[in-house]
Amino acid sequence: MIRYISAALFCVPAIALAEPVKLSGAEISELLPAITAYGDDTKQVFYQGGTTDYIASGRPSVGYWRVSETQYCSKWPPFGGWACYDVLHDTATDELHWIGDSGTPTINRIEPRAPE
Numbered sequence: 001m002i003r004y005i006s007a008a009l010f011c012v013p014a015i016a017l018a019e020p021v022k023l024s025g026a027e028i029s030e031l032l033p034a035i036t037a038y039g040d041d042t043k044q045v046f047y048q049g050g051t052t053d054y055i056a057s058g059r060p061s062v063g064y065w066r067v068s069e070t071q072y073c074s075k076w077p078p079f080g081g082w083a084c085y086d087v088l089h090d091t092a093t094d095e096l097h098w099i100g101d102s103g104t105p106t107i108n109r110i111e112p113r114a115p116e
Helices: 002-016 025-034
Strands: 035-039 042-046 051-056 059-067 072-075 083-090 095-099 105-112
Touching (some): 025 035, 025 059, 025 083
Antiparallel strands (some): 035 105, 042 051, 059 072, 072 083, 083 095, 095 105
């Protein structure tokens, strides 16, 4: 009985220490059109054609997205230029971590959605 309890205790920390995994460009391209991303009072939907709908505090906006070999990039008119992010997937919590130039992650939970 003592061995069983010890083994169980060692398994719990291993789960808690799971790290999000950085996605490749191909993995990002495959994942985004299949999910909806939710944050604190935000919702984002990605479409195959490269547009994205974003709602923050009830206010909608439409932007553009593309993927490089290693990053997700977005552009939000009327602002110019693309901002790019590493995308990490935490499969234990089904969250995406978006990490831009600042290094501070934005974390969204994700849910599957029907194909277009």
